[in-house]
Amino acid sequence: MSTTRIFITGLGGHLGTSVALALDAAGDATVMGADIDPPRRHLPRTAFERVPPEDSERLTALIGDFDPTHVVHLGIYEPHARSRPGDAHARSLSATEAVFRATTECRSLERVVVRSGIEIYGRRRGSPLGPDEDSAVDPTTPYGRTLRDVEEFSRSFSRDSGVPVAQLRYAPIVGPHIPSPIGRYLRLPVVPVSAIPDPPFSLLHIEDMTAATIAALEGDWSGPLNVVAEGAVSGSQAVRLGGRVPVPIMGPLWAFARSITGLLGSPLPQHGVEMLTRGRTADGGRAREVLEWDARYSTVEVVKDLYQWASVVYMGEREAA
Secondary structure (H helix, E strand, O other): OOOOEEEEEOOOOHHHHHHHHHHHHHOOOEEEEEEOOOOOOOOOOEEEEEOOOOOHHHHHHHHHHHOOOEEEEOOOOOEOOOEOHHHHHHHHHHHHHHHHHHHOOOOOOOEEEEEEEHHHHOOOOOOOOOOOOOOOOOOOOHHHHHHHHHHHHHHHHHHHHOOOEEEEEEOOEOOOOOOOHHHHHHOOOEEEEEOOOOOEEOOEOHHHHHHHHHHHHHOOOOEEEEEOOOOOEEHHHHHHHOOOEEEEEOOOHHHHHHHHHHHOOOOOOHHHHHHHHHOEOOOOHHHHHHOOOOOOOOHHHHHHHHOOOOOOOOOOHHHHO
């Protein structure tokens, strides 16, 4: 059995499953994970336990018994992704408390990687459009404040234990099969976008997210890193790339638009509105340097991939036979 033991929270989500698949393929570590839902892919070398993040005692015990050398904490729940907004915040904090309570007792622990996001910078008037890791953390949405609380937990743990913790501030991760509220919203046939201004935002492909996470596991960086694709698009540009119809709106009309898109099955959380109306990019130079990582997909390519969802082709009786 490998002496490297990696525990993944949020294993049932697309991000956790993607990281586990990469580790499974490498076959260099013993991997275990937990989540509220099981992974939707076969992971022959990865053990899974179905543990609701609210059950912090069980999650703490599971991690403690496994005694990991590495932890990948992806159990951060984005509002309207797999959880309702209130549940997302509570589950994220419960899972985070359990992880760092358990790892305090893990004598074999060498490194922790934590999911965060560039929403943590906020978009107050006058704030930098492309903040780097030295920019002030000033979240202006509920999800951004959740990420700030998660980072504070992890920073306190690292300071007290001396264990390096990499806080990966991902750009929004979207794709054709990823339950991202922003991805669902952009795939609507008619999409409200900001009229004035129509600011740029950056995105991230799940393959690049996975590669950066693995690189952080293998490295020794401690602290925040912005993980973003090259380039940016505006809301109207993204919508046109997908062959959708952009509808420019502004001001109070956003509340009406959110209610309509919510009824259509694509609720847009506050950080999504902020992205479309205020922009969201970040400087990813430090991650490229210290992780020796670079995104394979630009933001434009991520948007194009988002719309590559094959149509269903129905087979006739003869073809099926």
